[in-house]
Amino acid sequence: MQGPDVSWYLIVAALLFSIGTAGVLLRRSPLIVLLSLEIMLNAANLALISFARMHGDHTGQVFALAVMAVAASEVVVGLGLIVAIARRRLDLDVDRLRVLRG
Amino acid sequence: MIAGAWICLLAPLAGALTITLLGTTISRNTAAWISTTSVFAAFGGSVAAFIGLLGREHEERQVVTSAWTWLATPNFKVDLSLLIDPLSLTMMLIVSGVGGLIVLYSIGYMDGDPEERRYFAYMSLFVFSMLMLVQAANFLLLLVGWGLVGLASYLLIGFWHERPEAVAAAKKAFVMNAFGDATMALAFFVLMWQTGSLNFEISFEGAQTLSQTTVNLVALGLLGGAVAKSAQLPLHTWLPDAMEGPTPVSALIHAATMVTAGVYLIVRAHPIFELAPSISNLAAGLGAITLLLAGLVALVQTDIKRVIAYSTMSQIGYMFVGAGLGAYSSAMFHLMTHAFFKALLFLGAGLVIHHLAGEQDIRRMGGMKTVMPKTYIAFLIGSLALVGIPPLSGFFSKDAILASALASGGYGQFLFILGLIGTLLTGLYTFRLLFVVFLGEPSPLVREHTQAAQAHAGEEDASRPHGEPVHHGEGPSTMTWPVGVLAVLAVAGGWIQIAGLWHPFGHWLDSIAFGRDHIDLVEPTVTQDYVASALAVALGLVGIYVAWVFYGARKRSVPRFEGFQEILEHKFYFDELYDLIFYKPAVLLTRGLRRGVEEPVIGGSISGVTAGARETAGAVGGVQTGYLRSYALVIALGVAVLVVVFVSVQ
Numbered sequence: 116m117q118g119p120d121v122s123w124y125l126i127v128a129a130l131l132f133s134i135g136t137a138g139v140l141l142r143r144s145p146l147i148v149l150l151s152l153e154i155m156l157n158a159a160n161l162a163l164i165s166f167a168r169m170h171g172d173h174t175g176q177v178f179a180l181a182v183m184a185v186a187a188s189e190v191v192v193g194l195g196l197i198v199a200i201a202r203r204r205l206d207l208d209v210d211r212l213r214v215l216r217g
Numbered sequence: 218m219i220a221g222a223w224i225c226l227l228a229p230l231a232g233a234l235t236i237t238l239l240g241t242t243i244s245r246n247t248a249a250w251i252s253t254t255s256v257f258a259a260f261g262g263s264v265a266a267f268i269g270l271l272g273r274e275h276e277e278r279q280v281v282t283s284a285w286t287w288l289a290t291p292n293f294k295v296d297l298s299l300l301i302d303p304l305s306l307t308m309m310l311i312v313s314g315v316g317g318l319i320v321l322y323s324i325g326y327m328d329g330d331p332e333e334r335r336y337f338a339y340m341s342l343f344v345f346s347m348l349m350l351v352q353a354a355n356f357l358l359l360l361v362g363w364g365l366v367g368l369a370s371y372l373l374i375g376f377w378h379e380r381p382e383a384v385a386a387a388k389k390a391f392v393m394n395a396f397g398d399a400t401m402a403l404a405f406f407v408l409m410w411q412t413g414s415l416n417f418e419i420s421f422e423g424a425q426t427l428s429q430t431t432v433n434l435v436a437l438g439l440l441g442g443a444v445a446k447s448a449q450l451p452l453h454t455w456l457p458d459a460m461e462g463p464t465p466v467s468a469l470i471h472a473a474t475m476v477t478a479g480v481y482l483i484v485r486a487h488p489i490f491e492l493a494p495s496i497s498n499l500a501a502g503l504g505a506i507t508l509l510l511a512g513l514v515a516l517v518q519t520d521i522k523r524v525i526a527y528s529t530m531s532q533i534g535y536m537f538v539g540a541g542l543g544a545y546s547s548a549m550f551h552l553m554t555h556a557f558f559k560a561l562l563f564l565g566a567g568l569v570i571h572h573l574a575g576e577q578d579i580r581r582m583g584g585m586k587t588v589m590p591k592t593y594i595a596f597l598i599g600s601l602a603l604v605g606i607p608p609l610s611g612f613f614s615k616d617a618i619l620a621s622a623l624a625s626g627g628y629g630q631f632l633f634i635l636g637l638i639g640t641l642l643t644g645l646y647t648f649r650l651l652f653v654v655f656l657g658e659p660s661p662l663v664r665e666h667t668q669a670a671q672a673h674a675g676e677e678d679a680s681r682p683h684g685e686p687v688h689h690g691e692g693p694s695t696m697t698w699p700v701g702v703l704a705v706l707a708v709a710g711g712w713i714q715i716a717g718l719w720h721p722f723g724h725w726l727d728s729i730a731f732g733r734d735h736i737d738l739v740e741p742t743v744t745q746d747y748v749a750s751a752l753a754v755a756l757g758l759v760g761i762y763v764a765w766v767f768y769g770a771r772k773r774s775v776p777r778f779e780g781f782q783e784i785l786e787h788k789f790y791f792d793e794l795y796d797l798i799f800y801k802p803a804v805l806l807t808r809g810l811r812r813g814v815e816e817p818v819i820g821g822s823i824s825g826v827t828a829g830a831r832e833t834a835g836a837v838g839g840v841q842t843g844y845l846r847s848y849a850l851v852i853a854l855g856v857a858v859l860v861v862v863f864v865s866v867q
Contacts, residue, residue, distance in 0.1 A: 140849055209845040209846060210845075213842070213843030213844065
């Protein structure tokens with residue numbers, strides 16, 4: 116096998132995940148939060164594929180495909196929400212969108 | 218005969234149910250006639266049973282008929298069974314006969330009342346309950362009837378429920394009776410426990426072997442119930458207040474039938490009372506004290522019905538003296554004659570009250586004799602019978618009791634003296650009532666109502682407003698006929714037993730004696746009979762004469778006793794005493810409990826739960842900030858914790 120050790124890929128995945136999490140927690144624009152969420156999902160995909168390679172089991176890759184499908188649908192919904200909010204001329208600010216609280 | 222007994226019991230029940238279920242679909246008058254017919258049907262049934270029983274031999278006159286087994290356990294069994302024997306038949310005839318007459322009278326008396334149907338349903342219910350009481354073949358069924366008559370009494374006393382006095386009187390009657398019910402229930406528990414049965418025969422047999430204390434307790438419990446139901450001291454204060462009910466109710470329940478249930482109980486349970494002589498003597502003693510006390514208080518009463526109520530209390534005292542001393546047939550005889558003349562007096566008073574549109578204060582009456590001569594005659598007959606003037610019925614029965622008292626040793630003779638004083642008082646208060654109400658010049662109130670009545674009679678055919686009483690003379694025929702019948706009975710009812718000469722009534726009741734031939738424990742000699750009668754009649758006449766002197770000329774209507782007046786007017790302060798002993802502590806206790814337990818503990822715990830829930834919800838609700846980022850942070854932290862846990866646990 117050529118290339119770096121599988122563990123490096125996992126480290127990259129972990130880093131990506133942390134960056135994504137930081138983005139979700141720290142950014143105020145819902146669009147950026149969605150982006151960060153995508154980064155997290157991609158990090159998870161990377162981790163899955165790396166483990167699939169490590170174990171020689173292709174289940175991880177199949178699951179990564181499923182994750183991609185889910186990510187795609189979720190983005191659709193999220194973007195749809197953001198467009199709807201923008202259409203109503205509300206602030207695209209996560210801290211201000213609080214109406215649906217208990 | 219058996220069918221007769223069942224018809225007797227169930228016809229009034231059917232009447233009550235019919236009226237209740239048909240409700241407003243039948244007219245008020247129809248309801249009244251349904252009730253009347255049902256009670257007369259009961260009377261027919263009891264006559265049939267009577268004839269049937271007469272056809273049997275003297276020794277075979279105890280017939281028990283069972284419908285089904287009500288309660289069955291291995292050790293204890295109670296059937297729904299009726300006992301047809303001379304004692305129960307006597308009561309059945311009186312209750313359904315006099316009851317029928319009174320219900321018939323009610324048709325006229327209650328005419329126009331918007332709630333007539335309810336009244337007649339209750340009256341039928343009462344007759345059914347009383348018949349159940351007297352026809353029961355075991356103590357449990359008797360207790361059912363006992364409780365039901367108490368209920369019917371409560372419902373009927375408080376019939377005009379818009380009047381707070383009526384409601385209060387109904388509650389008072391019920392609560393005092395409940396006390397008696399409780400003592401009776403306790404007695405039944407002991408009886409059940411010790412003898413294994415509440416059936417009359419079996420428990421009487423079993424009682425023979427019980428210890429003296431046990432029997433005394435049972436007898437005492439029974440006496441408690443009898444005293445409460447019959448309004449004897451110390452549970453008598455409810456009876457005068459019960460006069461808040463309609464007059465026919467007072468006649469039926471509080472004169473002729475329910476209040477005599479106590480006497481019936483003592484006679485029915487005589488084997489138990491005979492095993493507990495101290496309790497029997499107590500019963501007689503209470504009766505004697507009651508008859509004196511009631512007679513004294515009756516002297517100062519100004520309400521026509523209350524005088525008659527105290528008279529009832531007094532006469533039942535006589536019956537208790539008789540029953541307590543073992544002169545059971547005399548007590549029952551007086552019960553019967555008393556039903557006749559007391560109902561007569563009440564219904565006659567009802568005619569007066571009806572004519573005066575509800576007025577009951579005798580100080581506003583006077584001269585009714587000229588206005589209602591037939592009522593006067595009826596009232597006179599009733600009064601003479603009550604005082605015990607021969608040859609009217611009361612003479613034979615009351616003097617039989619007095620003679621038996623005379624023949625019962627030292628204690629009995631003491632009670633005899635008290636009974637004689639009672640006859641003097643009876644003559645006094647009864648004829649005071651008669652003279653004040655009927656003699657003299659018509660009072661302004663009487664004149665006013667008589668003119669109104671005559672005006673009405675004049676335009677009778679023209680336009681008669683619906684529901685307004687039209688005074689045909691002294692009252693509609695539905696009211697005057699029962700009074701007439703009762704007057705005849707009050708005169709002739711005593712002729713079935715003449716002391717010393719012929720005793721068909723006593724012989725009739727002998728069949729119920731337990732373990733012996735004659736029901737009475739004491740048989741007065743002929744001399745004692747004559748002495749008792751002579752003295753009683755003499756004292757009664759003295760009472761009448763004194764009443765004539767004071768009240769015949771109608772100078773005043775209420776006696777004035779120096780120093781004594783207050784005590785009599787306050788009925789010997791029994792109401793105040795009970796208020797102090799029972800009512801006030803109960804009120805204090807309930808108030809204290811409400812403040813100390815109900816509000817803080819029970820109310821507080823419930824509101825504490827709600828407050829706590831609300832606060833918790835408020836606190837927990839703080840989690841829902843609405844901030845997306847804080848939610849995300851919590852999720853992230855949660856995941857981190859999970860990862861750490863999983864990794865460390867491996």
